[in-house]
Amino acid sequence: MAISDPDTFRSRLASRRVLHFDVNRSSSIQLHPPIKPEWKAASKNWGHPFHTMCSYMAMFPPRIPHYFIQRFTRPGDRVLDPFSGRGTTPTQACLEGRVGIANDLNPLAYHLSRAKVDPPDKQAVLDRLDVLAGDYQSTSSHVTQPAGDIAIVFHPDTLHQLAYLRATLQDSREDNFIRATILGILHGKYRRSGTDSIYLSIDMPNTFSMSPEYIRRYVAEKQLAYLPLDVFVNTRRRVEWLFRKGIPATKGEAHRHDVRRLHELLPADSIQLVVTSPPYLKVVKYGLYNWIRLWFLDVPVEEVDQALDDGHALPSYLTFMQETILEIEQLLKPGGLAALIIGDVSQNGGSRLNLSEAVWEKVAPVTDLALLDIVPDNIADSAKVTKIWNETRGRATDIDRILILCKGSKVGINHTSVTW
Ligand SMILES: C[S@@+](CC[C@H](N)C(=O)[O-])C[C@H]1O[C@@H](n2cnc3c(N)ncnc32)[C@H](O)[C@@H]1O
Structure with a gap:
């Protein structure tokens, strides 16, 4: 089936969901209340000063991980971002008494994440x-x-x-x-x-x-x-x-590893929640666009751009995402949840590709993770950093979608309200 055929995809998605809920009727996998972008109501500046230590291209605001941490974890749980960037998810997790685990192959991201999840006095x-x-x-x-x-x-x-x-x-x-x-x-x-x-x-x-x-x-x-x-x-x-x-209540961990080999570092079935935004499709070059910061870190620009998975064309990007999600599946606890923020991208010729649906279509045949939802998050009003160019530099659009997956037939923790 062609990915660009949204109606066919949607009907298949719907039948998959019905099938899933039929099979698991007794496990009540449907979320109450459903996930909605409630974080939009919180102020844009919401969050601890650590979050603003250093801006990072394509960062998301701490309001998003906060929402998922409150609803789907308890204090002491392990919360992972395998593409942690400036460390938004793990830092927010540590601030809320969870163990935030950061991972990113970019040395800039690693140093920023590490400073926040394990700060000195x-x-x-x-x-x-x-x-x-x-x-x-x-x-x-x-x-x-x-x-x-x-x-x-x-x-x-x-x-x-x-x-x-x-x-x-x-x-x-x-x-x-x-x-x-x-x-x-x-x-x-x-x-x-x-x-x-x-x-x-x-x-x-x-x-x-x-x-x-x-x-x-x-x-x-x-x-x-x-x-x-x-x-x-x-x-x-x-x-x-x-x-x-002050500083976060809990100490976390920071790693600099390829996402596909995280199982070498983290035990299987150990993570309660993943909140992440994977690399975009040919939107950002983290090395080139950070040459001044990389000079200070004494890291060659080319080394970063060669190592990261930012430059894929669509087929190899989907394979990369399939490998990433299978890795996340291994690490999640039964009942654990993964929220992946994936932006729509504009294709040659100007049409829009719903990349999160394309990713799920690629992953669905090979994973036992259940699809809970794909929640749209219109980010026109947020500080989406790829928008700074305001024109042809990237393929990012103003729509992000959150692909929400669960391990097993039941969401382990689902608090009904979030406090801000
Ligand atoms: C969209 S950014 C994440 C931004 C982050 N959510 C934040 O708020 O700062 C994607 C990240 O994926 C990282 N990345 C790319 N390829 C990777 C790989 N193979 N393994 C681990 N990290 C990778 C990039 O360095 C980049 O920091």
């Missing part, structure tokens, strides 16, 4: 910053000034401090928190007053890195000034701000 971070600032004063003459494209982004003094920190930060929790905080303020918009800007770069977007050629042109056209912003001072300000509402 605030005072330890501030003390470490003082030590680093003191050490910089006494050893800065040994630091080589970076040249090349990175030099067009920062004032030379700011860049020198960044180069020192890039070479000095270690693998401890404190240092990783400092690293993640700096990643979040590395580039962004100037405040009007210029000097009190939290961001360390010339005036540019926060979410993604403009290309070096574009920056050169932009700086010349707008005659942008390079301000000597102090990395130690701004990082301290940002750390104070991030910790202003």
Whole structure:
């Protein structure tokens, strides 16, 4: 059956659902109340300051995992995002007393997720910053000034401090928190007053890195000034701000693994809930569009873009998603639920492809997971980061759909209300 034939697909989907409910009539798999995008009623800024540590392309708001965590888990349960990005799901899980498990193959995502699900004590971070600032004063003459494209982004003094920190930060929790905080303020918009800007770069977007050629042109056209912003001072300000509402109640885990091999790390039947958004179909290049943050992490752009599954054409994307969902099936507990946020994409010729239905069609013949629903979530009003280009750069549309799957014939936990 052609995927692009929505009516045929829908009738098959409906008959599959009827069949499923007939077979399991006694197990009451139908959800009461049904899942609806209630999170839309919550404020766009809803959530703990940790969520705003660093923007990430195609991130979703914490209101979404909060809804699923409240309805489908209890304190102590393990909640996984196998494509964790900035760590929204695992961080929200830890904030609500669940064990948030982050996984993402992108080193940027790994460092951000790790900082939030296993944060150090605030005072330890501030003390470490003082030590680093003191050490910089006494050893800065040994630091080589970076040249090349990175030099067009920062004032030379700011860049020198960044180069020192890039070479000095270690693998401890404190240092990783400092690293993640700096990643979040590395580039962004100037405040009007210029000097009190939290961001360390010339005036540019926060979410993604403009290309070096574009920056050169932009700086010349707008005659942008390079301000000597102090990395130690701004990082301290940002750390104070991030910790202003305390830290998550529970400690989580962060991994940097290929999603298809997660069973090597996590036990079977151990996860109560998965809330995730898989990579889009050729929409985002996480390496290229993050070249400034990857410079700070000392990771080559090509290494990231080659490793991630962002560049698939439709057939290989569907195979990738089939493998991913089979992996999730293994990890879920019986009665556990998986919510996968998958955006519609526009195809060549302009038609819209309902990718979540296409994914389910590919997976249904080989999985024992039950389809509970596909819930549309119109995201025109939300901060969908792929919309920043506003034109032909990507294939993302303004409709996301949430593919909701369950392991076994009964949803293990289904609270009826969500508090905000
Ligand atoms: C849409 S983003 C997730 C964003 C996340 N929900 C958030 O709120 O920040 C998809 C993620 O999948 C990751 N990814 C791509 N291929 C992967 C793979 N094979 N294994 C693990 N992660 C992968 C990318 O690095 C990216 O962070």
